[in-house]
Amino acid sequence: MVSKKIFGLLGYPIKHSFSPAIHNAAFKALGIKAEYRLFEKKPKELTDFFKKLRSGSIRGVNVTIPYKEEALRYLDELSQEAELIGAVNTILGKSESLIGYNTDGLGFILSLRKEAGIDPQDKKIVIIGAGGASRAISVHLAREKAANIILSDIIPDKAEKLVSHIRKNISRVKVSTVKKEELNSGVRTADILINATPVGMKPDDPLPIDPRILHPRLLVCDLIYNPPKTKLLTEAEKIGAKTLNGLGMLLHQGALAFTIWTGREAPIEIMARALEKELKTQAN
Ligand code: NAP
Numbered sequence: 001m002v003s004k005k006i007f008g009l010l011g012y013p014i015k016h017s018f019s020p021a022i023h024n025a026a027f028k029a030l031g032i033k034a035e036y037r038l039f040e041k042k043p044k045e046l047t048d049f050f051k052k053l054r055s056g057s058i059r060g061v062n063v064t065i066p067y068k069e070e071a072l073r074y075l076d077e078l079s080q081e082a083e084l085i086g087a088v089n090t091i092l093g094k095s096e097s098l099i100g101y102n103t104d105g106l107g108f109i110l111s112l113r114k115e116a117g118i119d120p121q122d123k124k125i126v127i128i129g130a131g132g133a134s135r136a137i138s139v140h141l142a143r144e145k146a147a148n149i150i151l152s153d154i155i156p157d158k159a160e161k162l163v164s165h166i167r168k169n170i171s172r173v174k175v176s177t178v179k180k181e182e183l184n185s186g187v188r189t190a191d192i193l194i195n196a197t198p199v200g201m202k203p204d205d206p207l208p209i210d211p212r213i214l215h216p217r218l219l220v221c222d223l224i225y226n227p228p229k230t231k232l233l234t235e236a237e238k239i240g241a242k243t244l245n246g247l248g249m250l251l252h253q254g255a256l257a258f259t260i261w262t263g264r265e266a267p268i269e270i271m272a273r274a275l276e277k278e279l280k281t282q283a284n
Contacts, residue, residue, distance in 0.1 A: 006057065007261055008037040010049065010071070010091075011064035016226070018278050019062055022254045025274035029267045034059075043070075050074040053093050060092045060261040062254070068132050075100040084169055085136045090257040103256035104133060104249070105140030108223070110256075111248030118192070118219055124148040126183070126190045128208050129197035130159040133223050137196065142166050142173040149175040150186045154197075187213045194221040200230035211235040218242070225250050228279065251275055 009019045023036035039061065041049050046067070052058055053074075063071050068087040072078070075088065076097040082088045088100035112118050125146050127134050130153035141149055149166070153159040159177040166175045178186045187193055187209070199208040201224055209232070214220065220236035225246035233243045255266035 003033075005032070005034040005059045006037060007034060007060050008039045008058065008062070009064060010039045010041060010061045010067055012040055012042055012066065014038050014040045014064065016282055017064075018225075018250065018275055018282075019254060021274045021278035022251070022271045023258060026255075026258050026267050026271050029270045030262075030264055032262060032264070034262075046070070046074070050098070053091065054096055054098060056093055056096065058093065060090070060257075062257055063089050063091060065132075072100065074098060081105065081139075085139050086165075087132055087135065089136075089253060090260055092260050101257070101260055102136055103253040103260070105136035106256060107251075107253030108137045108249045109140050109144060110252040111244065112192075112221070114252075115248040116219055116221075116242065116244045120144045120146045120192070122147045123191040124150075124189060125192040125194065126150045126152070126178075126186050127194045127196050128152050128183075129195065130155075130162045131196065134194075134196035135162055135165075137194065137223075138162060138166060138175070139170070142170040142175060145173075147174065149173070150178050150190070151175070152178050152180055152183055152186075154180070183209060184213045187218070188215065190218060192219045192221065194223065195230070195232055196223050198224070200224050200232055201226070203227075205231070207231050207235065214239050214241055216240040219244060222246060223249060226279070226282070247275065247279075 020036045027034040071088050077099045079101045082100045082102040085102045089104050090101040092099045120141050130151050151159040163175050163177050195208045197208050199205050218241045220241050221244040222230045223246040224230050228245050236243045255268050258266040
């Protein structure tokens with residue numbers, strides 16, 4: 001009997017992840033004998049976990065909060081994207097060596113193109129939040145030749161650091177920071193607004209921006225996928241702006257990871273249906 005190949009999600013804590021549903025549906029559809037599990041590991045359990053990963057008993061993992069950066073020190077090799085972003089969300093175990101990738105940024109770009117039908121090239125983009133997700137998407141948006149990227153974080157220094165990093169590593173990109181109180185003018189002439197903060201995940205969260213600055217020519221993106229329609233997206237819809245939630249990014253980053261692990265094209269429609277079903281199950 002051929003034993004199952006094990007993949008999974010490393011993080012702590014891992015609550016209600018959609019990833020097992022997406023990946024297990026994909027394995028089943030392609031007849032791959034594999035299983036995707038949750039590896040909820042405390043910081044003190046990390047060293048042992050990475051030993052296991054290196055031994056080959058686990059073939060690959062996705063990495064989530066709080067280990068996307070921490071994982072780097074256990075890896076032997078990094079993809080160009082992971083190196084540039086400085087964090088990994090996908091690890092492949094290959095002949096006892098561990099290779100790190102980051103599919104979050106490209107996952108977002110694919111969602112922008114496929115779900116929203118928008119190409120980031122030549123667009124003016126305002127991003128709220130300069131944490132891990134913002135870093136992944138802003139690096140990719142810069143590489144995709146966005147005309148202008150404006151970053152704002154509750155801690156201005158964090159946004160400044162990300163701007164310096166992008167300027168240093170990607171040539172001919174217009175990127176700057178803006179303080180929260182100056183967001184208004186930035187958004188007024190923007191094509192795309194992205195919420196890359198966790199503000200909006202909880203029902204009593206405030207809006208990450210003043211909704212009066214939204215306008216109908218904007219595409220308003222929220223990287224949050226649960227809830228699928230945040231207060232920000234509701235406000236954007238009210239004034240007739242186009243919206244995009246984080247479900248597409250989640251789907252595409254997962255599909256890219258699937259291909260890294262299996263070398264096969266991901267059955268994206270099946271993964272999308274599994275995601276929808278899981279979303280409905282968790283909502284009930
Ligand atoms: P993170 O590392 O904590 O970064 C969020 C950043 O936003 C932090 O610097 C935070 O500052 C800042 N911030 C918080 N409130 C703010 C406000 N009101 N205005 C401006 N900045 C503010 O989190 P992350 O990992 O980047 O994740 C961000 C969001 O993206 C989460 O909701 C996550 O679920 C989502 N995400 C989605 C996907 C997907 O596949 N769709 C993938 C990755 C992440 P403090 O640190 O001071 O709070």
